[in-house]
Amino acid sequence: MRVISKYGLVLGIITLFLVVFSSCGSRKNMVYFQPDSTQINTVYEQYVPKIQKNDILTVVVTAADPKVTAPFNPLSTMAAGSLTQQTDMALRPTYTVDEKGDITLPMLGKVYLEGLTRLEAIEKVRIELSHYIKDPGVNMNFNNFRVSVLGEVARPGSFIMPTERVTVLEALGMAGDLTIRGVRENVTLIREVDGKKSMHRLDLTKQETLNSPYYYLAQNDVIYVEPNKSQINNSKLGANTNIIISIAGLIITVISVLTR
Template sequence: MRLILKFFLILGSFTQFLVSSCGSRKEMVYLQQDSSFINTVYEQYVPKIKPNDILTITVTAADPKVTIPFNLVSSFAAGGMTQQTDLALRPTYTVDNDGNVSLPMLGKVRIGGLTRIEAIEKLKKELSVYINDPGVNMNFNNFRISVLGEVARPGSFIMPSERVTVLEALGMAGDLTIRGVRKNVMVIREDNGQKSIHRLDLTQQNTLSSPYYYLTQNDVVYVEPNKTQINSSKLGTNTNVIISIAGLLITVISVLTR
């Protein structure tokens, strides 16, 4: 019986060694202090309007009547709408492959490659020919970020604004699990049809200076599993084999100790 007990103790220790490892503070804590210069100026990395973006655009003025020809009106629009209904019925425009949007009265206007603020200023200039001191409201309708891998709630998320950081995206996904590698978070980005990959070390403050710290529409954030999780997966696929071997060894030991 003592041999069997020792066997179980050895087997338990071996299994624990396979599926666990000693994690250090440096591997777990975000944005640890380093000697790097920190620069988090958002304006340097503000997202640009791209083909297939869906934008909500409305024209405003002191006299609402003069804006009617420049705003698409939904067939469902009617008097007495609530603010929520009004927001839902605001016209949307899709940016074509050449970076243009087709607007009432103005026709095609090229805004691809501009920031949202730059596009608003351009439309104001175009509208000033027809309207005195026009206003333009513009927002992204499909600013989508996907977060995959070792996070609590992986999935795709529509962001309320274009100003979003990798930490905010991870927060919406429930943060990294204990098994996620914080030193090697991948950001996959597509620009002009070309995909690029950049890796961020979330344990270092210099990540705040990275051009990938602020995300753009359709970015994918991937958190890879650490060695413990990989080893656990390997062990899981071989569980039946391990149980069979353990059973055989227990039988042999029982026979030898009779």
């Protein structure tokens, strides 16, 4: 009976050891945007992404007479007729913003777009086209608006966004949301502008994050969710599991010998 008692004592000690390394989360660090006195005044237009070098843009020219747009849409004309909408989208002409900030459009040549919003770029191209086409229309979209989500989320990876109006919450949603082990108070956003990277911290438990200039994402943003202390401790524990089991076994053996 004494051996069993000592054995139970050792198990209790090991259990306590594991509990110490596994801290419990609280509502305070789990719930998003907890109520406070913050006034929500985010205006998307203040933070709309600007066109950058190496962006890939889809540009389609429209007009009342489709025939006059053919020289400006060399690939999209191939997609007319019986092709599906998905195939048509794949064949629409794309243009890469070069190192000087220009795209080269058929007939128009180089057009400088770096630093403009998508709507500003559309208007600039439309004005250039008006010299050739009466009342032209321009459909322009980012073709490589990519956001990466890493760390403690359900499905980390890179995602192509259908629009440039993307929030940090939408990106996290595409990644399956944070796991219970993710730190919501210190989400890191990495952004590159003009070749320079910067890091910004977002506290998703506070409403003030909705007013952050980094609440809306830019192309090529990276979101990183760090693991909480419990997950870090568990990884340390996992790496030393064999050692812990060996020590526990040795202690049990010693107790058994001493109590015979």
